[in-house]
Amino acid sequence: MDIFTKPEECPYYLLSRASLTATAALRRGFSSAGVENVRPAYMGVLLALWLEDGLKVLDLSRRAGLEPSTMTGLLDRMERDGLLTRTPDPDDRRAQRICLTPDGLSARDPIMKAVDETLARIMAGLSDEEVETMKRLLRIIISNTGERT
Amino acid sequence: MDIFTKPEECPYYLLSRASLTATAALRRGFSSAGVENVRPAYMGVLLALWLEDGLKVLDLSRRAGLEPSTMTGLLDRMERDGLLTRTPDPDDRRAQRICLTPDGLSARDPIMKAVDETLARIMAGLSDEEVETMKRLLRIIISNTGERT
């Protein structure tokens, strides 16, 4: 029940601003690492597919926290950029299996390297415990607004 | 030098996802509070103007952490929604003074009430100390990538 006398006291202001600056830093990090065909928005899909290839669109949209119609456009761009392909599901002809291309697979190491370096830079001054604390708190916020089923 | 085996271990994933869910919660919070002409993105501008009215576009873009070109469109929408006006700066014919309308000024209390309630909901389960910790860590992240005076 605070009154936020200044923007810097408003958690929402800080959260959206931190997300924006992290996105900008990540975009520059990819660019300077020579990873030209990957955008920050791709990360949610890539992380999911590196863990489990061949997911369906609906699985991906749930894991990335995006609407299915948003995921369609995102996958369009990632397909255009050579990171993945859509292949029909043999067990369900309605569904598409989203599979990484060799490029999408081999991009993992340089991408993770760029992400690590960028995160290390923007989180400079935070201890490992503080980073873990932050992750824990963010997970709580995310689950507090999660939709039923 | 972590390897984020799962998306939930990647701080960037958590940060952008938390920002999205918080934005969605705030939008619903405004709507259910009867504050129909205010959007979450307006908060940065409103917080700055409630503190100091009559700022220029460039001042606002710096304080909100947005590009000036982004601020132009944002101010267009806020002007359309009756929250502010642009008036020419008497001292500099290039500049615009952004001033709150009576509506923009009197909207402060209901908006802050809706923000408080929404933040209390999405941060349920966090102690006051944890909220303060989070704010501190987010400010560090923002300042680590924002040095462009």
Place this chain on the structure above:
DNA sequence: TCGGTTTTATACGGCACCAAATTAACCAAG
């Protein structure tokens, strides 16, 4: 007066939401 800078605006692409409709395929109950 000239040239560089500052302020704001425009244009365009990317990325997210929503609502509604479509298409095709799945599946269970009759």
Place this chain on the structure above:
DNA sequence: CTTGGTTAATTTGGTGCCGTATAAAACCGA
């Protein structure tokens, strides 16, 4: 086996919001 409800993915159309690149006008110092 056919009917009817559901599900998967996409499409359409709209709006919002963010960045880059560029332009137009005004400012200002030399």
